[in-house]
Amino acid sequence: MQVKNIDCGISRRGLLLGFGATGLTAMSTACTSTTRERGPQLSYMPPSPEEYSQMYSAVSDDGYIIPAAPFERIGKQYLRQTVENPTGEGPGTVVVDTSRHFLYLVQKDGSALRYGVGLGRAGFEWSGRAVVQWKRKWPTWTPPAEMIARDPKLAKYSADNGGMKPGLDNPLGSRALYIFQDGVDTLYRLHGTPEWASIGKSVSSGCVRLLNQDVIDLYGRVPNRTPILVV
Numbered sequence: 001m002q003v004k005n006i007d008c009g010i011s012r013r014g015l016l017l018g019f020g021a022t023g024l025t026a027m028s029t030a031c032t033s034t035t036r037e038r039g040p041q042l043s044y045m046p047p048s049p050e051e052y053s054q055m056y057s058a059v060s061d062d063g064y065i066i067p068a069a070p071f072e073r074i075g076k077q078y079l080r081q082t083v084e085n086p087t088g089e090g091p092g093t094v095v096v097d098t099s100r101h102f103l104y105l106v107q108k109d110g111s112a113l114r115y116g117v118g119l120g121r122a123g124f125e126w127s128g129r130a131v132v133q134w135k136r137k138w139p140t141w142t143p144p145a146e147m148i149a150r151d152p153k154l155a156k157y158s159a160d161n162g163g164m165k166p167g168l169d170n171p172l173g174s175r176a177l178y179i180f181q182d183g184v185d186t187l188y189r190l191h192g193t194p195e196w197a198s199i200g201k202s203v204s205s206g207c208v209r210l211l212n213q214d215v216i217d218l219y220g221r222v223p224n225r226t227p228i229l230v231v
Contacts, residue, residue: 080114118198120206
């Protein structure tokens with residue numbers, strides 16, 4: 001299927017480190033964050049620097065070596081952590097808050113996993129409710145005709161030419177989640193990126209980008225037909 005792409009108890013340690021992400025070898029070491037009672041609600045402690053060092057370490061994945069992400073140079077609020085669910089949505093829902101550059105995955109206990117994201121023009125062009133129709137590991141990137149018209153050098157990656165092969169330089173990164181509404185491709189993507197400096201910012205192109213380590217973690221938690229809300 002040719003899809004048009006836009007450039008676009010249980011401890012917290014297992015939750016944050018993503019044991020469900022297939023092929024994720026360097027992230028298998030556990031890390032811990034704790035919870036404390038504060039009145040009727042829970043207060044979630046973010047992972048420590050040592051834990052983040054493991055979470056964002058280099059990853060061997062399907063024959064590719066993803067470099068470590070320099071998490072110390074990224075705003076702490078944009079690093080993966082468990083927070084109280086602020087979305088009002090039910091468990092299993094993905095919520096993208098484009099105004100704050102956050103992506104939430106709602107959990108069953110009143111919490112949410114929060115990831116920092118980078119946004120491009122395409123990241124603001126669509127909002128609403130939809131589903132993750134399907135997912136791909138190391139996807140092929142096919143720029144749309146409008147993008148090729150703006151930059152003819154991209155014609156070599158057109159659908160007719162088979163798109164850009166997967167790899168570390170591919171704009172979709174290590175994973176892509178394809179968003180459909182009422183059975184129609186929105187051309188909206190959640191995808192990986194090695195461009196760590198774009199997390200928490202709005203850049204010139206692309207949809208919703210996560211650090212490759214984070215999109216691998218998200219990919220392992222989100223099945224097809226997962227509901228998504230973009231606001």
